[in-house]
Every structure is written in structure tokens, then in C-alpha cells.
Amino acid sequence: MLSALGVVTIAFSIFAFGLFGLVAINIRNALEQVSERVEVRAFITDSTEIESVAAAMKDIGEFPEVARVDYVSKEKALERARSEMGEFADVFEAAVLPASIEVHLRPGMRGPATVKSVADRIRTYQFIDDVRYGEEWVAKLYRLRNIATVAGIALGVAFAAVAIIIIGATIRMTVLARAKEISIMRLVGATDMFIRLPFLIDGLIKGILGGLLALLFVWVANRVINEYVIQTIFFDRQMIFLGIVAGAMMGVIGSLVSVGRHLRRV
């Protein structure tokens, strides 16, 4: 009974940790999606021959930072503009919009400095009229990502610490309930490791069970949010595994701390 209560307590503390994790991966996912739209667009001078453009595209495609290069013809540019403008579609004449090449960058290569260096290299082609990549916007996005990462780590550590403290307190109740037994064990010459081991196993099992239960809670919460609030993603298999390992670790650390403290005091 006491240990069922312990497992539920641990589950709730890991649940808080898990919910936070869910928010964190969703923010990251959203930023990832936005940053996929980071692209460099190079406008081509009207008279340029298509062969030169094709050769340049091949060159650019071989830049290590570049994932994909697309050619946007005048007609396609017009079509796009029209579809985006809806009822004002007619304002555009074919001649207004230049052809361009769109350069998509690889994940991890979308930082402000990288984007700028790619843009600068593209600008060196003679037939390139202008290169645009939304400098400010890229910088802002990156700042946001950095803030999210730092806040994520800090909050994650805080939540993990709270979980460890709660697990430690839960195990401490078991330790105190068996304090007399422990003191006798020490008197008759049981080693500290022998005394500790059952508590470590207890912590490990409670951590794993608590982790699984917390996972269930988070899954339900995620379903509810998906149903009624916004579309979110759930942990992938690797993260689920890591989460349970983290639960187990928190269980072990929590019990190490509380048993260790008790053994030092006796």
C-alpha cells in the first residue's frame, strides 16, 4: 500500500517532468518547421541564358550547406504570386517578376552566419541581380531557439531535481520504517552495500514503474490536447526509452541520497 502510494507520487513528479518535456519537444518541432523555410532566394537578370543558370545551380547544389536548389521561372513566379494574392491576382503582368533560384539549406546549417556566407557566395555570379534571405528574421529565429534551449535545460534540470527529491522522500519513508532493522544490520556487521542494495532496487523499480505510469499520464494529456487544443507531436520511441531510463536513474539517485544520509547519521 505504502509502496503503491510511493509509485504514484513518483509518477506525478515524473509526469510534471514529462509534460515539460512534451512542451519542449513541441516548441523545438515548431521552430524546426519554421526554420525549414529558411531559404536563400537569388534573382536572375532577365537576359541570362538558361545554360548558365543550370551550371550555377549545379555548383550551388554542391555547397556543403545546401540541401536543394530549385529554379523558379518567371511564369511560375507569377503563378505563385497570383495564388498568394487571391483577388488581386490580376495586378501582375508576366514581365514584372524576375526568375529566381531558391536555395534550401540543410538542417543545422540555417544559422545567421551560414546563411549569410551562402548568400555572399551566390552573389558572386554575374547574372545574379539580387540575393535575399531575411537576415533579421533568421537572426530572430535563432535567438528564439537559443533562449528555448537554455530555458529548456534549466527547467528540465529543475523538474528532474524536484522528481529526485520527491523520490528520495518517498524512499526515506521506507528507510525510516526500517530504521531499527538497519541499525541491527549494522551492529551485526552487514556491509553498507548489503544494506543499501534493497533500497537501490526499490528505487529502481519505483522509478521504472513511476516512469511508465507518468508516460501513460503524459500520453493521455497529449491526446486531450490534440483533441481539444492544438496539434502536437508525442515522444518518439527513443525518447520514451530515455524517459524510462531517466525515471529509473532518478529512483536510484533518490534512494542513494536518502539511504546514504541515513547511514551517515546512524
Add this chain to the structure above:
Amino acid sequence: MIRLTDVSKEYVRSGVALADVTFELKKGEFVFLTGPSGSGKSTILRLLYMDDKPTRGDVWVNGVTSRTARGREISRLRRRLGIVFQDFRLLEDRTAEANVRFALEVTGAPKATIRAKVSRALTQVGLASKATSYPRELSGGEQQRVAIARALINDPFVLIADEPTGNLDERATRGVFQLLRDINASGTAVIMATHDLDLVRRSNYRTIELNHGRLVFDSADTPVSAASGALSFDSVDTPHDSQESV
């Protein structure tokens, strides 16, 4: 076998518990440790089983010195000591037999030998017939016998007893004390803290007296004539010859 050399113990909160205590305990000896409450008797015993370390000086027990002793070495030493307390320290939810067996189980003793050892120890303390009784079904004297059986289970070279008769009535006290004498007669040294001076007076074992953490009297090195003056703990009227052979 056991030696304390200039041992002092100070606690941050309560101050000096022991000051410059030196004595030696020979193999198979029986020693009373007497003195008023708070005089340092229990502290000395705790130092002997290395539950605490001296602030200064050295405690030497069967080749283990308090200067260097660490976890595993201390555990191993305790398996060669028998320790009993005033409050018995039995596990209430286990039978007498299980309480005794516990001491073997938690030290990883081979299973095959446990049963025989437990029954021998219970027989030795005269409780073979109460093996399946729980502590609450036993009298105080019987509970202390169970605790003694547990202490004897590993064939200790010394039995450390901290006021073992402190919670017992006159009759049970005599029984338990006789048991300790028998144990001593079979070769195990006994160091017994007590303030039951009747008990001390009736037997002629070596007596060490403490007061305010100082050793004020040791019948082993005090000539008979000088002894009575040295006794501030006033009921012991004659010091005894400590070298009782076994």
C-alpha cells in the same frame, strides 16, 4: 586484544564525553564499566564497535585501529563482536529464532550452517523451547536472552553489553548476569557497562569506573589499600582482583 590509548571524545553540542582514557582488556577477561549516567560508559562501548571515532587517541580492537578503520573493515570486525543493549533491539515482527538468524543472514553466512548455529545459540541461552515466540510473548529477561543469542551467533571473542540488565527485575537480572558469566567462563571476554553496583559488588571481576569522561578507578592497577579513597562512585567498597582466569 582491546586497547584504548589516551582516548578523548568531544561532541560539538554536548562537549567532552571522554578525556584521556587508557586501558587494556585481555583475552577472556570480564570487566565492569561503571559510573553515573553520562560518565562515558556508552561512549567507550560505541568506540569499541567503531560506531564512532575518538577525537584523539587510538582505539585498537583485535587488530583494527580506529585511526584507519573504514566501512568494510568495521563490518568485518563487528562480525567478531557480540553487542547487547538495555533495550534488547529485537525485531518485533520476527520470532526469537528469526531474530537470531537475522544476524547470520545479513552477513552472508552460508545457508547450510544457519539452522544448526541458531538452534545451538538458543539452547546456550536456555530458550530452545521459545524459538517460535515473538518478542512481545517473551518476558524482559527472555528477550535479553534472545539478544544475547543473536550476539553469540558468530562466536565473538568479546561480548559488549551496554546496561544489559537495566530494564530487568531482580530475578531476571540475576539470570542474565549468570548467563554472561557462563559465556565468559567458556572463553569469551565480556565488557559490561552497568550502574547496578550490587551486581559489581557481588562478583569479583575487574571494575573500571568513569566519572565525567575520566577513568577514575581501575581495579586492575590500583592496590587494595588505595582503592577505597579513589572511589567517588561510592557504593563499591572493595576493589577486586581483575585477573580472573578462565
